[in-house]
Amino acid sequence: MADTPNEISVRELRLALAGTLNNVTVRGRIIYVTNHGRRIAAIVPVPVAEQSEQMRG
Template sequence: MTDTPNEISVRELRQALAGTLNDVAVRGRIIYVTNHGRRIAAIVPVPVAEQINQPPG
């Protein structure tokens, strides 16, 4: 991973996908995916995604 513990470059993610997904699922971490140092996406635990996608009400 990069020097920031919650970030991983696209290149590194390709090599460490299984471990990264396990880290998110088991430890509940949010991992930001970077490309040329810019955050382009986030991998989040399912409960976080479900909370974000809940309909209002």
Template sequence: MEEKSFREVRDKLADVIHAASVYGQITYITNRGRRVAAIVPVPVAETAEDQAERG
């Protein structure tokens, strides 16, 4: 798990996506020190989506 500012992610987007897809790394994107989004591996997103659909 890692935290990066929006600026850092913008500058290194390809690296962040590669880390998620190859190494399963979750990267939280921050704005002014607060988590606002995340880049996650597809299996993590699919699991969250399945759980949300089940209610």
């Protein structure tokens, strides 16, 4: 993975998608996807996403 355990580059994500999704699903981790060192997206566990949607109303 990239600089920190909770970040992965787009390139690395292409190679390690299954493992990354496992980290998110089983371990409840939030993983930030980076492009040229900049965070561009996050992969979050479903409960986190659902809670965010509920808070938005």
